Amino acid sequence: MVLREERELVVEYGKKLSQEKLSVGTSGNISAYNAEEGLMAITPSGMDYMKLKPEDVVVMDLDSHLVDSNRKPSSEWALHTGFYLKKKDIRAVVHTHPKYSTIFAVLREPIRPVHYAMAGIGTYEVPCAPYYMYGTPELAHTAVETCGEGRAVLLANHGLITCGETLPQAYDLTANVEYTAELAYRSRAIGQPVYLSEEEVKAVYESFQTYGQADSGKKGY
Ligand SMILES: [Zn+2]
Incomplete structure (x- = not known):
């Protein structure tokens, strides 16, 4: 099977997204990229994550050609x-529509650091990209441009994207951004949260680069 390892990872982390309620229904999509092969494994369109098997995961190149698939790729x-x-x-x-992050996307406001958990994104806050309809080239362009050097970006009135050097890392960023968004939302409901400063966030980011088990493939947390 082409890209077996990446397809198995996509199935494993698709189920985690569903179990941890980071995706609602069949919304959201995740992919893993094999740079040597120049191929990505991506979730199929509209399938229940809990029923997903490696053979359902679609393999494409970066020029939009289907390479190995029984299904339609994610839109x-x-x-x-x-x-x-x-x-x-x-x-x-990892692209999802998690509730609290998406509330900030609806407000078209960045998610600011009320907690250090999201410092792994590599920017001070999660910026919000302008609105374009799902599945359009304009949305793809504006998302990556707004993300800049960071690892997370909101899509206005839509959801969240995170990226990483590994799928576990991108997944952890989604979980930590959503956790921070919930804290920001709830703290604003009863008062005015105090945001961490640029220096404080930067210090945590640097600490995350060396924190944790050396062989876990995981940075931070
Ligand atoms: Zn979406």
Whole structure:
């Protein structure tokens, strides 16, 4: 099977997204990229994550050609290829519509650091990209441009994208951004939260680069 390892990872982390309620129903899509092969494994369109098998995961190249598939790819495949083409060090993209992050996307406000958990995104806050309809090349373009050097971006009135050097890393960023968004939302409901400063966030980011088990493939947390 082409890209077996990446397809198995996509199945494993698709189920985690569903179990941890980071995706609602069949919304959202995830991919893993094999740079040597120049191929990505991406979730199929509209399938229940809990029923997903490795053979359902679609393999494509970055020029929009289907390489190995029994299914239609996610309607957001161009969003994923856009990230791999522009950000050369990333190997995974997670796109979801988690509730609290999406509330900030509806407000078209960035998610600010009320907690250090999201410092792994590599920017001070999660910026919000302008609105374009799902599945369009304009959305793919604006998402990666707004993300800049960071690892997370909101899509106005839509959802969240994170990326990473591995799928576990991109998944952890989604979980930590959503946790921070919930804290920001809830603290604003009863008062005015105090945001961490640029220096404080930067210090945590630097600490995350060396924190944790050396062989876990995981940075931070
Ligand atoms: Zn979406």
